[in-house]
Amino acid sequence: MGAVVSEIMDKAKQFFDLIFSNMVHWKKEVLPFQRGAWIRLYGIPIHASNESFFKLCVLDCGRYLRSGNCSLNRERFDYARVLISTSSLDVVNFSDQILVDGMMVEIKIIEEWGFNSGDDACLYDEEDKVVSETHDNVDICDDFENIKNVEIKADKIV
Numbered sequence: 323m324g325a326v327v328s329e330i331m332d333k334a335k336q337f338f339d340l341i342f343s344n345m346v347h348w349k350k351e352v353l354p355f356q357r358g359a360w361i362r363l364y365g366i367p368i369h370a371s372n373e374s375f376f377k378l379c380v381l382d383c384g385r386y387l388r389s390g391n392c393s394l395n396r397e398r399f400d401y402a403r404v405l406i407s408t409s410s411l412d413v414v415n416f417s418d419q420i421l422v423d424g425m426m427v428e429i430k431i432i433e434e435w436g437f438n439s440g441d442d443a444c445l446y447d448e449e450d451k452v453v454s455e456t457h458d459n460v461d462i463c464d465d466f467e468n469i470k471n472v473e474i475k476a477d478k479i480v
Contacts, residue, residue, distance in 0.1 A: 356409050362401040364430040370422050376404050384408030
């Protein structure tokens with residue numbers, strides 16, 4: 323069967339070149355398209371704020387890749403920032419109910435699509451490529467330092 327299909331494809335190569343820019347033989351190892359997406363997890367209880375819980379939260383929307391430094395270092399608690407890979411082309415935006423210590427908690431899962439739309443380069447496994455830490459929300463983490471500096475200067479002015 324495969325030989326027959328290859329023969330037909332070869333005879334119609336000129337036609338298919340008009341339609342497709344690249345044709346390759348399908349292999350079982352070929353993965354479907356996936357894109358990187360930074361998402362924010364809102365509503366996480368402080369005592370549950372850890373990497374294992376973040377992985378649990380993103381099961382329905384993609385494959386967990388890593389957490390942002392601000393989230394892992396617990397520098398902020400209003401949301402957790404997580405990088406996932408997803409095959410969906412739609413913006414991730416939904417709520418999920420998760421049981422935490424016997425209580426149902428609603429977690430809002432929202433993609434950062436306005437200013438940091440995906441990091442496809444981060445879809446590689448860590449063994450294949452070292453992921454750059456510079457894409458993390460550096461501006462937000464640096465804001466804490468800037469706020470302290472502004473408060474010190476304001477106190478001096480007063």
